[in-house]
Amino acid sequence: DTGVSQNPRHKITKRGQNVTFRCDPISEHNRLYWYRQTLGQGPEFLTYFQNEAQLEKSRLLSDRFSAERPKGSFSTLEIQRTEQGDSAMYLCASSLSLSANLGNTIYFGEGSWLTVV
Amino acid sequence: DAKTTQPNSMESNEEEPVHLPCNHSTISGTDYIHWYRQLPSQGPEYVIHGLTSNVNNRMASLAIAEDRKSSTLILHRATLRDAAVYYCIPPVSFGNEKLTFGTGTRLTIIP
Numbered sequence: 362d363t364g365v366s367q368n369p370r371h372k373i374t375k376r377g378q379n380v381t382f383r384c385d386p387i388s389e390h391n392r393l394y395w396y397r398q399t400l401g402q403g404p405e406f407l408t409y410f411q412n413e414a415q416l417e418k419s420r421l422l423s424d425r426f427s428a429e430r431p432k433g434s435f436s437t438l439e440i441q442r443t444e445q446g447d448s449a450m451y452l453c454a455s456s457l458s459l460s461a462n463l464g465n466t467i468y469f470g471e472g473s474w475l476t477v478v
Numbered sequence: 479d480a481k482t483t484q485p486n487s488m489e490s491n492e493e494e495p496v497h498l499p500c501n502h503s504t505i506s507g508t509d510y511i512h513w514y515r516q517l518p519s520q521g522p523e524y525v526i527h528g529l530t531s532n533v534n535n536r537m538a539s540l541a542i543a544e545d546r547k548s549s550t551l552i553l554h555r556a557t558l559r560d561a562a563v564y565y566c567i568p569p570v571s572f573g574n575e576k577l578t579f580g581t582g583t584r585l586t587i588i589p
Binding site for chain 2: 365394396401402403404405406409417452454466467468469470471472
């Protein structure tokens, strides 16, 4: 399978614990995106990288959230001191660096479900 | 910021055509229109995109109004596997190249 891979797929954690999600994009894609989705809502943008550079961060990305893409390949999203409001599906996506305005497709993974109890 | 407007939900009978509308009145002349869909418990997937003229691919057709302020995603023969939330994505601008999702249209297919 050469699609976007995310793990773990499901994570249950106690409030206050730290969690980390990993995303492996499609191999030739140099852009990588993180989104968050709660029930009944569309995905909300969190951040994106071009290669290893983090180009944009949403205001949703509080200081408890940090994302990295150290070698421009895989990425991690860490949530520190989790809160119940962090319970959501975290989606990773990747694309080539052509602007989506040119019709370039963004490919999503199946998401990582986080439940904070 | 550019926005789109879609109905919250629609229903269709299996094996009939489905027309999913979207208004994007703030679109500019060079902005592409993108549609994605999200099947239950999966990440969104690309459906189709277009600029001015109507577009067809193996999944769907996209009919774009002449003034480009609205578009319609057409599923020619809906199947149960087409039950999903369909997102009409606000136009992406150069320098703001991320997809912004609203709540989309939840399409229910009736057997």
